[in-house]
Amino acid sequence: MTSAHETPSGIDIFIPPFYDWFWSLIIVGILALVFLKFALPKINAVLDERTAKIEGGIALAEKVQAEAADAKAQTEAELVEARNVAAGIKDEASSDGAAIVAEAKAKAQAEAARIVEAAHRQIEAERASAVVSLREEVGGLATELASRIVGESLADDARQSRVIDRFLDDLDAGLAGKAEATDSAPASSGTEPGQA
Amino acid sequence: MLVRLVVMAAMILFLWLAVRKAKVVPGRLQGFLEMGLDFVRVQIVEQTLGKERAKPFVGMFTVIFFTILFMNLAGIIPFLNVAGTSRIGMPLVLALWVFVTYLVVGVRRHGGGTYFKAQLVPAGVPGWMLPIIVPIEALQLFVIRPLTLALRLVANMMAGHILLVLTFVGTHTLLFYSEAAMVPVGALTFVSGFAATLFEIFVAGLQAFVFTLLSAVYLNFSLEESH
Numbered sequence: 001m002t003s004a005h006e007t008p009s010g011i012d013i014f015i016p017p018f019y020d021w022f023w024s025l026i027i028v029g030i031l032a033l034v035f036l037k038f039a040l041p042k043i044n045a046v047l048d049e050r051t052a053k054i055e056g057g058i059a060l061a062e063k064v065q066a067e068a069a070d071a072k073a074q075t076e077a078e079l080v081e082a083r084n085v086a087a088g089i090k091d092e093a094s095s096d097g098a099a100i101v102a103e104a105k106a107k108a109q110a111e112a113a114r115i116v117e118a119a120h121r122q123i124e125a126e127r128a129s130a131v132v133s134l135r136e137e138v139g140g141l142a143t144e145l146a147s148r149i150v151g152e153s154l155a156d157d158a159r160q161s162r163v164i165d166r167f168l169d170d171l172d173a174g175l176a177g178k179a180e181a182t183d184s185a186p187a188s189s190g191t192e193p194g195q196a
Numbered sequence: 197m198l199v200r201l202v203v204m205a206a207m208i209l210f211l212w213l214a215v216r217k218a219k220v221v222p223g224r225l226q227g228f229l230e231m232g233l234d235f236v237r238v239q240i241v242e243q244t245l246g247k248e249r250a251k252p253f254v255g256m257f258t259v260i261f262f263t264i265l266f267m268n269l270a271g272i273i274p275f276l277n278v279a280g281t282s283r284i285g286m287p288l289v290l291a292l293w294v295f296v297t298y299l300v301v302g303v304r305r306h307g308g309g310t311y312f313k314a315q316l317v318p319a320g321v322p323g324w325m326l327p328i329i330v331p332i333e334a335l336q337l338f339v340i341r342p343l344t345l346a347l348r349l350v351a352n353m354m355a356g357h358i359l360l361v362l363t364f365v366g367t368h369t370l371l372f373y374s375e376a377a378m379v380p381v382g383a384l385t386f387v388s389g390f391a392a393t394l395f396e397i398f399v400a401g402l403q404a405f406v407f408t409l410l411s412a413v414y415l416n417f418s419l420e421e422s423h
Binding site: 022 | 222224227
């Protein structure tokens, strides 16, 4: 043990004297006890809180990122779905259009056929009436001509009617080869010249 | 001083333990170290130099701060019982590092002529006063700043060491080698030793802070545009 009065030599130069390390050991020991018992838990709490804060921050950032990725994926999925729906609507519309066009075409064809039919019928009717009026006229002319040729002998109504009928029947027989729709004409035309 | 080697070994061990399993989310030891590093970076260097200009010097000031802090704390550790900074060698080396750094940075930034003129000839001083002012400024720049850095630290730590030794010797002598009547006085010196130890812990941190802060301020003089 070195006393305070001696000058140390040898290895003692590097080793603190007994009083020095002994008393500082006691004091630092007491300080260490106090520190470990009271200060350290608080410091550890602060450090743990710091760790928790950093962990929480990182976790939060990851969560936010994941949520953003989710939202993006969802948006894309919705977009794809919307595109599919749009394509479906487009297909439907074009097939509908084709159907409508086909229907319109069919209708138009039917209409055209109807119009043609009506026109035919009208033409037929007009022809029939033309035949009737022609017969009347021809009958009248023939009668007049015959009465001029034959004179008053044909004034008798019954005879006149018979002659005209016979004449027209011959005429009809000649016409029948060209038109068959005038079958009923002799009956009606038989009376009309008589009245005229 | 053997103490310096021991402290250096302790520092390396501490850093290795704290950094060995370094992760993004720090554990307790790493968190403690990070708080210390943040303190130097934010409270000392960035506050003084500004965030952008501080960047290249954060490492240097961190080394200076923690070296001084650990060396200072050796003064109260049993079996070491003396601060590594209580002899002029170490403070002088650190002060010279700062000194050379602020000169080199100043010359590099402004060019030799501009830098020394800005430092030695304060703007707005009348011409006839320059023969007095320039030597004072030169003394300030080349001697006083680095020397006071080193002397302040060594004097504080030496005084702390003497104070501790005094109370320990007093306690020892009064309790074991004196009359029984002196035992209460010995108890008093023990309490004083306790108080002095607490005070030395405070001083260890304070002097590390002051040294680092003043170094940053001196460096800032070299980075300033003009005075």
